[in-house]
Amino acid sequence: MTTRGEYSPVDGASRWPLLLLLVxxxxxxxxxxxxALVASIQLHTPGFMAGCPLLTYGRTVVLAETAFxxxxxxxxxxxxxxxxxxxxxxxxxxxxxxxxxxxxxWNLAVFGALVGVALGDATGFELLGLPRYVQLMMFFSYSAVxxxxxxxxxxxxxxxxxxxxxxxxAALFLFPxxxxxxxxxxxxxxxxxxxxxxxxxxYAQSAWTLWLAPLALSVAYYVVPxxxxxxxxxxxxxxxxxxxxIFIGGLTGGRHLLGGPVPAWIPSVAVVSCALLLFxxxxxxxxxxxxxxxxxxxxxxxxxxxxxYAVGAVGDALTSLHGIATYTQFTHFDEAQRQLALYGAxxxxxxxxxxxxxxxxxxxxxxxxGLVRAHLVLSICGILLLVGSLTVASVTQSQGILDSKVSFQxxxxxxxxxxxxxxxxxxxxLLGNIALLANFYATACEILKISAPAAFNPPPAVxxxxx
Amino acid sequence: MKSNLIFFIGLFAxxxxxxxxxxxxxxxxxxxxxxxxxxxxxxxxxxxMSGSAAQGQLVYRDxxxxxxxxxxxxxxxxxxxxxxxxGDRQSVARDYIYQPAPQLGWSRVGPDLANLAxxxxxxxxxxxxxxxxxxGSAGMPPYRFLFVERRLGAGAQPSQAALKLxxxxxxxxxxxxxxxxxxxxxxxYLLSLTTSYTYPEAVPFKPAKSEGAAAAPSSTAAPVxxxxxxxxxxxxxxxxxxxxATGVSPAPASAKAAAAPTPSPTVTATPGSTGGAK
Numbered sequence: 001m002t003t004r005g006e007y008s009p010v011d012g013a014s015r016w017p018l019l020l021l022l023v024x025x026x027x028x029x030x031x032x033x034x035x036a037l038v039a040s041i042q043l044h045t046p047g048f049m050a051g052c053p054l055l056t057y058g059r060t061v062v063l064a065e066t067a068f069x070x071x072x073x074x075x076x077x078x079x080x081x082x083x084x085x086x087x088x089x090x091x092x093x094x095x096x097x098x099x100x101x102x103x104x105x106w107n108l109a110v111f112g113a114l115v116g117v118a119l120g121d122a123t124g125f126e127l128l129g130l131p132r133y134v135q136l137m138m139f140f141s142y143s144a145v146x147x148x149x150x151x152x153x154x155x156x157x158x159x160x161x162x163x164x165x166x167x168x169x170a171a172l173f174l175f176p177x178x179x180x181x182x183x184x185x186x187x188x189x190x191x192x193x194x195x196x197x198x199x200x201x202x203y204a205q206s207a208w209t210l211w212l213a214p215l216a217l218s219v220a221y222y223v224v225p226x227x228x229x230x231x232x233x234x235x236x237x238x239x240x241x242x243x244x245x246i247f248i249g250g251l252t253g254g255r256h257l258l259g260g261p262v263p264a265w266i267p268s269v270a271v272v273s274c275a276l277l278l279f280x281x282x283x284x285x286x287x288x289x290x291x292x293x294x295x296x297x298x299x300x301x302x303x304x305x306x307x308x309y310a311v312g313a314v315g316d317a318l319t320s321l322h323g324i325a326t327y328t329q330f331t332h333f334d335e336a337q338r339q340l341a342l343y344g345a346x347x348x349x350x351x352x353x354x355x356x357x358x359x360x361x362x363x364x365x366x367x368x369x370g371l372v373r374a375h376l377v378l379s380i381c382g383i384l385l386l387v388g389s390l391t392v393a394s395v396t397q398s399q400g401i402l403d404s405k406v407s408f409q410x411x412x413x414x415x416x417x418x419x420x421x422x423x424x425x426x427x428x429x430l431l432g433n434i435a436l437l438a439n440f441y442a443t444a445c446e447i448l449k450i451s452a453p454a455a456f457n458p459p460p461a462v463x464x465x466x467x
Numbered sequence: 468m469k470s471n472l473i474f475f476i477g478l479f480a481x482x483x484x485x486x487x488x489x490x491x492x493x494x495x496x497x498x499x500x501x502x503x504x505x506x507x508x509x510x511x512x513x514x515x516m517s518g519s520a521a522q523g524q525l526v527y528r529d530x531x532x533x534x535x536x537x538x539x540x541x542x543x544x545x546x547x548x549x550x551x552x553x554g555d556r557q558s559v560a561r562d563y564i565y566q567p568a569p570q571l572g573w574s575r576v577g578p579d580l581a582n583l584a585x586x587x588x589x590x591x592x593x594x595x596x597x598x599x600x601x602x603g604s605a606g607m608p609p610y611r612f613l614f615v616e617r618r619l620g621a622g623a624q625p626s627q628a629a630l631k632l633x634x635x636x637x638x639x640x641x642x643x644x645x646x647x648x649x650x651x652x653x654x655x656y657l658l659s660l661t662t663s664y665t666y667p668e669a670v671p672f673k674p675a676k677s678e679g680a681a682a683a684p685s686s687t688a689a690p691v692x693x694x695x696x697x698x699x700x701x702x703x704x705x706x707x708x709x710x711x712a713t714g715v716s717p718a719p720a721s722a723k724a725a726a727a728p729t730p731s732p733t734v735t736a737t738p739g740s741t742g743g744a745k
């Protein structure tokens with residue numbers, strides 16, 4: 001692990017907005033982990049917290065998803081995208097007040113969204129559970145945070161730009177646009193009938209392919225060549241991979257509408273697009289394959305994320321096919337795929353980015369290398385266990401649903417052990433994320449020059465090392 | 468990539484293509500979808516939801532029921548949707564045109580509800596649904612907060628709305644459990660969910676080979692509704708003669724609908740009339 005961060009004046013000058021976004025992001029990650037744990041218990045023990053109207057299963061699921069996507073991925077992804085853009089521009093971030101103001105309002109909006117969902121204002125759309133009244137606030141605050149990034153892109157010293165910059169700039173620019181389209185078409189002037197699920201499906205897939213995946217990839221494309229110290233292999237294809245994702249990503253919108261009451265061409269376009277996206281995935285792997293042999297915690301996270309990204313893309317392409325979707329559609333497998341993409345791929349890229357960036361932003365080494373390693377092990381084990389258990393649960397569930405004589409009570413009973421194992425996986429992930437939060441907090445405190453409150457007692461081993 | 472202009476035009480074009488293709492394309496195809504006028508019935512389908520059902524849809528969304536239940540019967544060839552009795556036909560876009568917030572859902576931890584009010588062999592009535600909401604089951608949580616426990620005055624009769632519970636759930640003497648307005652709206656909504664009316668586009672296309680399957684969509688131009696007896700003769704006129712003998716799934720949906728008109732008199736198939744169900 002990094003003993004001493006290479007400190008650059010560029011990083012030091014843009015420290016505060018990045019730290020603010022990161023600390024909020026990691027905080028939401030722990031909140032999302034707790035909510036996901038509750039939801040996961042409710043899935044196999046429906047009576048759990050059933051008396052609490054704020055936490056019905058349907059609400060907890062949306063709460064966990066909102067905190068995870070908009071709280072964790074949104075904040076941390078923005079921080080690292082700004083950081084990569086600033087570094088590649090070669091000068092400190094400009095307009096930092098915009099980023100700080102935007103970050104404050106973005107997090108207020110996430111908080112408002114969670115309160116709204118708990119009180120029953122969820123919209124019922126996948127990845128867009130945000131109540132309508134926070135959406136405009138998210139639009140404006142995100143745009144404000146994006147300002148320094150786009151200024152850094154525009155004012156870069158070299159005219160040539162790098163893959164990391166393309167992905168980051170695309171994510172900064174495209175998300176406000178897809179959010180505003182979804183807001184207008186679903187809430188301000190809502191379309192009718194099944195057009196709503198179609199627009200929502202388009203939003204959900206675009207949010208993944210045009211926002212979250214580019215944010216995560218920009219981190220990976222920055223960190224991998226830095227750590228391996230080499231030019232990315234086959235880099236001349238990187239632009240092709242980028243445009244492939246950007247042009248085709250949004251067309252996968254009908255992936256979950258297979259067999260449903262929508263025109264058949266919508267899922268058909270999605271089938272073709274999911275297959276075409278494999279080309280993008282292939283190029284990403286080709287470019288970043290150095291991660292699999294690289295040294296250091298950051299690269300280990302990214303290597304795992306790359307594997308998850310590739311497996312997820314193949315999974316998406318396969319399950320969009322009619323023959324396979326017959327078994328997987330509407331089962332826990334959908335959730336397994338979502339976790340593989342959002343947790344396995346996007347989050348581990350960001351973890352890697354955080355472990356690489358924080359020592360450079362703060363000029364301090366990570367407080368506890370032990371906690372860093374613990375986080376790596378817990379994350380990888382947790383994700384593998386979670387995706388694995390949900391997949392096995394979905395096999396049991398799918399066999400039950402396809403046999404019209406099996407009742408849903410029996411299905412629930414048969415998949416119960418595997419859902420309990422998913423709960424265990426969520427606990428493991430939560431522990432890992434608490435380790436990250438504690439470590440981040442302790443490291444950030446060193447730069448803040450304030451002593452950690454007495455309540456925070458690091459384990460003795462760490463204490464001796466730190467003194 | 469050197470030019471900012473080309474980069475941003477590229478991003479703009481990329482998002483524009485997917486938006487125009489998926490969103491505007493489907494809007495152009497379905498945006499002006501009109502209700503279907505049935506000359507035999509002198510009515511249009513689908514019918515508007517009753518006020519309480521529309522309120523119930525919001526309760527359904529607000530509690531997050533969509534996290535476990537879908538409301539879409541898929542096409543034949545997709546799983547056991549029709550064998551499970553979830554619907555005689557696939558759901559089509561026209562089913563949803565009057566729904567303010569269609570709840571297609573994305574997960575089947577519980578059964579599909581698209582045709583709950585007309586499910587075969589037996590559809591639940593409002594009492595079943597309220598009891599289900601109150602007690603929960605192995606796979607479904609109880610929603611006790613949708614009910615209130617009331618104390619009965621000395622010698623007073625229990626309210627008509629009170630749940631008839633037995634066993635461990637039975638309230639203590641002098642107490643009764645009554646549904647709140649939200650529970651009643653939710654149940655009114657669930658009982659308004661029916662796809663018993665068969666639109667022309669809902670009949671799966673079958674290449675004409677055997678006499679039973681000869682009902683190509685064009686020949687059933689006047690579609691049939693699963694109605695109680697009075698409308699059935701009119702309906703039978705347009706049904707292929709060989710069809711009623713085969714009551715099982717491969718027969719065209721219209722034939723099935725006419726063959727099994729009145730198994731459950733508790734729930735009528737007319738969407739508009741179920742709003743009053745308690």
